[in-house]
Every structure is written in C-alpha cells, then in structure tokens.
Amino acid sequence: MATNMLRAAATATGGPDDRRRRGRRGVRANENIAGWLFVAPVIVILGLFLLLPILMALWVSLTDWNGQGSPFTSQVPFVGTDNYTRLFTEDGLDRRDFMTAIRNNIYYVALVVPTQTVLALGLALVVNNRLLKGKSFFRTAFYFPSVTSSVAISVVFLFLFANSGAVNSLLRMFGISGPQWFADSRGVLHLLLGVVGVDSPPTALTQGGPLGLTWWEWLSGPSVAMMSIITLVIWTTSGTFMLMFLAALQNVPVALEEASTLDGASRWQRFRNVTLPMIKPTMFLVVTLGLIGSWQVFDQVYVMSQGDPAKTTLTPAYLSYRTAFRDFDYGSGAAISFVLFLIIIVLTLVQRWVMADRDPDRPRWGRRRRRTPEGSAK
Amino acid sequence: MTALAERPATPTRRRGNRGARTLASRFLGYAVLVFFSLVFLYPFVIQIGNSLKTEPDAAANPLSPIPDQLVFDGFIRIFTGTNFPLWLGNSLLVTLVATTGRVFFCSLAGYALARLRFRGRSGLFAAVIAVMAVPGVVLLIPKFLVLNQLGIYNSYSALIVPLLADAAGVFIMKQFFESIPVSVEEAARIDGASIFRTFWSVVLPMAKPALITLTILSFQGTWNEFPHSLVSVQDPSLFTLPRGLADLVSGSLGKGTQYPLKLGAALLATIPVAIIFVVFQRYFVRDANDGSDKG
C-alpha cells in the first residue's frame, strides 16, 4: 500500500549529520559523472512516469480530446479552461457530479480522519501500557490489516456488509435489523434528522444552494453505503497510525510521567499535559497523512460500489477515472485530477507550514538536522 | 519540560489504593486489547471459514467461522474456472522484477545523493522530495497518456517499468546511507576501488537492514498495486492478482454472488504478503519506529 511507503519516508529522518564531509578533500571529477549515472535510472523513470505525465495531462485538460488517436495533433480542439469552468461555474451535469463527489469526500474525510486518529492513539496508549503483556502480538494484530491488498480486503468487506452478511447477522443478535448497506443511498444526517421528526426537507433548503447542489443535498451526510467504505478504511489504516503513535509514545520519558503522577495529576491530566504535548508532532503527521490519504480514496470505491447507489459513493478520484475512461471525456477527467491534485497539494503545504510553525525542532523536508527529545530515555 | 524531567523520581507509593486501580486498569486494558484484536482479525477468520463453505451455508451463517460441511468447491473453481493461475504468475513476475529494480535503483540514487558530490545534487534531492508529494491517484489518466504515447500500453513493460523507481525509496536509502560511517568506504576508495565497486561491495553489504526494509515495502507495494494495472493494461492475459480479483468481483462473475469463491481468491492473494509480514514483521514495525525514534 502506498501509504506504507509514504509513512516510512515521512517518518524516516536519517541518522547522524554529515558534518564530517566538510573535512573531505575537493570534489573529484569522476564523482560528477558517477553521481549522475547513479541517479540516472531513477530520474528517467520518475521523469517519464511522473513529471511528463503531469505536463501531458495538463495539456489534455485544456482540450476536448475524445480518446481517438493522439491528443497531440492539431485536430484536437483546444478549449482553454472550459473543462475547469464547467466544474465550477456552469450549471450542468458535470458540475453536479463533481460537487456531489466533493461532498461525498468531505463527509468521508470528516469521519475517517478523526476516527482513525483517535482509535490509533487509543490503541497505542493501551498497547504502550507497561503493565500489560503480549504487546507484540496485539501490535501485530492491529497492524496486519494495513499490509493486505486493498482489493482483497474490499472483497471481504463486501461479504461482511452484504444484506445477509456478517455485520447484519451481528446486529440481529442485538435485535437490530441492519440496513441494506450497498443499496442504501440515504444520507446519515438526513436519517438522523428523520429521527427527530424532520422527514421532509424544509423548502428553504431545497430551493437553492451553492455550486449546483441544494443545501439539503449538501447536508445529506455520508450515505449508508458510504459508511461501509468508511468503516473499511478506518479498519485498515488505524494500525499504521497506531504504530506511529506507539513509536512516539515510547519516546515519552518514563521519569516525566512518574513525576507528574507524584504531583497528583489524574490520568487524564497526565495525558493532556505531559503525553499529548510530547507526541504533538506525530499527531500532526498522522492527521495530515490521513487528510492527504483520504482525498485519494479510489480502490475501495472501484471494487465495492463504483459510485453507486445514486452517486453517493462517488469520489473525485473515481469520478476523474470514470469521466475519462467511461465517457471518453479525457479533458474533463484530467481537469478533475488537477483540481484534486491542488486540494492535496494545499493540504500538504498546510501540513508543512503547521509542522514548521508549531515545532521548530521538528525536521523539515529539504533541510537536515538531528534532534532527540531532551530527557529522552534513549 | 526539562525542569519536570530533572526532578528526582522518588518511588514512594501509596500501595493499597494504587494496587486495586492497577488491577482494574490492567483488566480493562486487556479487555480493550482483546476486543480490538477480534475486530481486526475476525474478518480474516470469517474469510477463511466462509471460503470453505457452500454458498447457501455462507449466506445463512456468515458469522460462523466453521463450515457446516467442509467443501473445496470454491478453491477448485478458482483454479479451474478463473484465470487465477495466470494472474498469480503475472503478479509474481511483476513483483519480483519491480522489487529488484526498485531496490537497486533506489539504493544507487540514494547513495549518490548521500555521498557523491556532483553538480545539481541538492536540486535533485529537492525534486525527489517534491515528487513524493504527488498523489498517486491523480496520475491515473496522465500515466495512461504517457504509456500510450510511448507505445508500451498493454504490455509487461507498462506494468513493470513505472514501478521501478520510487521517490520515497530513494529518500529512505539516502537517509540510511548518511548514517553509515564514511571511514570504511574512504579506505576502500583510497585503495583504488572504483565508485561503483565501493558502493557494491563495501557500502551495500552494510546497508542490509535498510535494503530488507525497502525490499519488503516494495514487495508489498507492488504486490498490492491496483490502480496502476488499471491504466497500464487491458488485456486479460496481463492482469495481475488485484486486477483479476477486481474483475472477478464486479465483472465476469459479478453477476452472481459466489462468495466462497471470491473470498477464497482474496485469501490466496493475501497469503504471500501475510507470510512476508509474519516472517519480517520486525522490519515492518521498525520502519515506523525508526522515524519517530529520532523525531
């Protein structure tokens, strides 16, 4: 899973610094050649399959290429920013679909990120408890779902959430008749409103709304079908983030905790005032990695629901794929990709900015330093 | 913070009250751990159990891990009725080649960025960092366009070549090489060994832990890779396991539920990674620890 690579890279901060290099003799001429030779394969591959694609897609997003022949001939109509404006300003199907996908993904993020963060931290705290045995077993158990294939896991969850599947039979044991998960397009917020008696939407909310959806549609909440995908994702990612928290917690000096215990601090106070500040950098990392990752949900949607029912599991990533490869509207599909790209880049920059701002000691990209927390037990 | 830490930790405790609390919290802790172990592992148990059931049995008792009657129909159909063996072969080929290539190329580049002084090095490193931030899913359409233009769409090259390098891998290797003392290789270099020779026979053997970590991550990543195969091939004889599995679920067999078969196929696709995970789990866990240990 890509998250694992990302996580490994994001948390790896390197060993001792390279001050000894300053003492070395001058640059050897052949190091220049060797250096470029050594990095050449990686540059070629990343250039060909990362940078070049982005430029090509940028071009295609400005055209009306229909998937026939090459997009780089004069016959392909150049349409400027039409594909982008259609997503935002023109009232039509394209904007409706795009905004529906954005809405779905916002609710998805709003549920996945906090839940997985809290769950991961909670599990890490319990696993980290010095009084408990069998830590490594539990750690393994919680982490295992993260390493398996997203497609294979989606298959398992399709079975679990089938109408006569495991989740519904579990609910039945408690006397609850479960919903028909993947056929249920009702929004969870709408359902909750229904419980308090708001069955039909107030007309004020159905009359209008921003960006092609009515207020009532914006306020639907994730659909029941989306809830099962949300459950799946939380289930698979919590383990990874738990490991990250666990590593951070192991760096919280024992002496610090004991001292605060002596001060008569309650467990909650100790957590709030001692533990939490110590793991703050990891917390930010987890939240932002979660934010970035959850805007990319694709595999699960492709396997489990293909955007159905009633487009309530449509996400921008899946929509861009579908628009290009199903509807042959490659320009529009590429434009959606770029908007999504922008969203993720902004989140990444915000992450870096926040990390840099909050914690000046924290290693930042592109610059190197080393640091171990003061009073660290190591 | 520092002040707190320096305070002497005198171990005076009020026993009774604390003892009871400790016991209660220990009990609670185990309850939480066991509960979540079930949550995280029971789906796999269900998967195994139901893959050995008959279809009506699976539909009637989805929660039970024990088949009413042990049947291997699902697995027999996987090997006779689907292209599973083909997908398995493709996945093995792609994973082995891509992993080998990725580990080799990433170590080369990582070494160069860590040790060799050449013009444009810092710019390159910054580019690697920037590239790491590019989210994979927005590359779906672009990758297809490039593969198409290069004329390798729908081929093994399309499946493998783009997976041969990975910015995160370069980053990991660079960081690791920087942690190795430079003296050893300098000795080798003074003895007149070429740069590649020094790298290959002196530095690389010392980088074993990092190489293993990267190998495992690459193996897991390429084995599970799905969106890339979606846009790089469409010929069913080139499908990898995840692609074939997705096809099985929503495609040719999608019209019928056939859960035992699907669960069985998903299970078989999970096993290699599961084995690697169990055998090398300290490396899995380590890479996560590594980072925060120092951060």
Next chain:
Amino acid sequence: MTPRVLTRAAVAGLTAAALFGSTACGSGFDDPAAETTQSTGPASLQIMIGSSGDAETKAVQDAAAAWATSSGNQATVVPAQDLTQQLGQGLAGGNPPDVFYVDASRFADYASVGALEPYGDKISNVGDFYESLRNTFTYDGKLYCAPKDFSTLALQINTELWSKAGLTDADVPTTWEQLTATAKKIKAKGMVPLVLGDTRDRIGAFFVQNGGWLLSADGKSATGDTPANVAALTHVKQMVTDGLVRFPKQLDAGWSGEAFGKGAAVMTIEGNWIKGALQNDFPKVKYQVVELPAGPAGKGTLSFTQCWGIAAKSKYKEQAIKFVEAMTSGEQQIAFAKAFGVMPSRESVRDQYTAEFPADKPFIDGAAYAQGPVNAPKMDSVLQDLEAGLQGLANGDPKSILANFDKNAKAALGGS
C-alpha cells in the same frame, strides 16, 4: 522548504521534463489519418464481449473456436468486466479488440468519432436483418455494423412460489391494477412479489405503458418531465415504498435474474437472456413468461439490441468481417438463441425460432409494441445520472428526477 530549495526543485523538475519531453517526441506520435496496414493470411482476432453471463460467454467462445478451427485463424473471446471502459482504453490506446459488441445506446458515440469500420455493405444478405435494427446502427447513411440479435422485456413468474402464495393462472396480471393486487397478495404471504432492476432499462417500460418515453420520437428533444412519465414513475415508487417491488441489491443479488433464480422474489421483469442464465445457474427453477402488464396507455415494453462492431484500427478487417458473417448466419443465431435466449436479428429465421421456442411468444410479441433504446450521441452520462436518480427512487421525488434528466439531456442533445 526554503525558497532556495524550491527554486532548485523547480529548475530540476523543468530540466527533467524538458529532457524527457524530447525523448517522448522522438518515439513518434501516431497520425490519426493513417490507414492501418492490413494483414492477410491467418489472423489472430480479439473479440471483446459484454456478456450477460456465463451462458453467453461460453456460447460465444465455442462459436468463435469453431470458426477459428474451420477458417484456420485464431480467435480469442474476452468477456469484459466493463465493456465501455475497457473498450475506451483500447480505442484511446490505439489497439482496440478487432471485434466487439456495440450497444445501441453507445453506437452513435463510437460511430461519430470514427472508431468503427462501416462494413455494412460487405456483409451478405444485409436486407435480411430487421429494418428497425438496421436503422439503429446506421450513422450518416451508412450501415456500420451487423445487428447481433435483439431482445425485449417480459414478466417472469416463479410457478412454484406462485402456487405457494395460493395464486392460480387466473391471477396472472395483465394490467397495473392486477399487478398491484397480486403483489399485495404475495406480500401478505411474506414473500417478495417483484424484483426489478433499478435502471431505465426496466423502469422505462412503465413509461411506455403509460404512453410516455424519455425522448421524442425523432430523438431530438428530451421529454422526461411529462405527466405520463411522472405518473408512471410515481406508480413505481409507490410499489417500492409499499414493499411490492425490491431492487436486486436489496436482495443481495447482482441482477434481478439472480434474485429470481434463488427464489428471493416471485416475479421479475427481464429480457429473454434470463432463459440462458437460469438454465445455467439455476436449472431447477420452474417459471413461466407472460407479457408485461399493460398500463393505462396499453401494452408497452423495451427492446435492446447490439451489433458486432469492427474496429477501424483492426489489422484484420477482412477476417473480422468473415467472423461476423459466421456469427450472424441464421444457423449460428439459432444456436445462440438456444444457448442464452436472444432473438435472431435475421427475419429469415424468425419462424424457425418461434417453432423452436413456443414459450418465448411473449418476447416476440413484445417486438410489436416495444420502445427501442435511447441512441443519441453524448447521452451516456446523462443516462447514468438518471440511473443514479432511479437508484434513489425510494426517497426521491419522481418529478424532480425526470426534470433533472430533461435539463441534462437538453444540454447534451443541443451541444452535439
């Protein structure tokens, strides 16, 4: 990141991009105008089908294998997971399958971008195909491809469950009112009365029975939001909310035929392909086929058809035409009919077909009053959106679903 590093990154990125931009150009951009070189001799044909199930896949595979052996060529049949998407990638990739199914609803899209080889005049005895089918696959006055077969919708009744519910032949519904009444009786016995696909291709039949349809007769304007259609859709919604109609997903089935085969519902509305599927997957099910109940405006059903498209980029067009010729021969069509229950597209074998399958009379009779598919270009995403509306029918407003369709359809039809 410091500004200095950023600048360097940008420079490095641009250098790399420029470097590889140029290599890519060297690899040659294909010229869309170039005629694909034709290969003679033994061909290796790739045939991609959007199969209705194992029955169809197997039948086509067998037929292709037989043709390959007798003609000395190779033919590989590929059942696509998602025909539209896989074909789209193939076409954009410049290496589409040689022969593939083209659905009537996508035909105009393919023909308008020049993806199809118009081979209609090269096939023997073209006049034998039903005229309405030939018209469906004609674009700019050229017949592009040979109709594969066609099918219509009818009502299937599980006879075992029928009698279990205490119903007799007299209860077989012929009108909407009777359908509702019978369904209520079945529901009272604790069974699901009717499983209905939540798509326009099933629910649309109710529009026709009420005198409406999504597009005007000339296919140029959208007529979704009409009183006839709204009333029909409201009627369906009523049946859904009353629990008389269930969608397949609600019954844990991929499509209605599966739910029907498992005995999860007493009735279903499907086309003649259900025969082959049931025979293959659920051979024990006993059922009977009747015409769809008539609505206020009389009888109505939907018809579907596909053709054998040949890619304009195929290297083996000549052999591909021969292959299609073999697949659309009267004899072969009867064989397909037997295997997966489609109706021959050639008039000359009609009598042979009715003699062979007297039970299919309701399907054939449906041809007289059937509404063909929407086949205007650029309509697919509009229809997809309608499907989404229909999936949410239980909580949706029929009028706004149809009004939405009109709005989108107008944009698509006007823009093309």
